[in-house]
Amino acid sequence: MHPFSQRQIPTMASVASSRVQKSSRRNAATKSNEDVELLFRRLVQMVPSLPKDRKLSRLEILQAVIDYIQELEQRLESHPESENLSLGLSRLKLSLNQARHVPQHNAQ
Secondary structure (H helix, E strand, O other), X not given: OOHHHHOOOOOHXXXXXXXXXXXXXXXXXXXXXXXXXXXHHHHHHHOOXXXXXXXXXXXXXXXHHHHHHHHXXXXXXXXXXXXXXXXXXXXHHHHHHHHHOOOOOXXX
């Protein structure tokens, strides 16, 4: 018996089904990437020190966000009576809460 005679020849339906599944996974991954990009754009808008005129890496954005939050915490600790800092922190928390509520897409 020839070694290749044991192989099953894919049917048109199985090939089409496989292509649809790959396409669905690719679309889900694309949507997920778009959601992540949207969240990074939101972070850039929330941090005043980040340049808006050039593309930043995700690492640069995350580091700047961490630095900004730490700076706000330090200011708040050293000047707890300041209404402006409390208001700024409240706005930041609100923005972060809104960012968390972006619809999640499950890849299948």
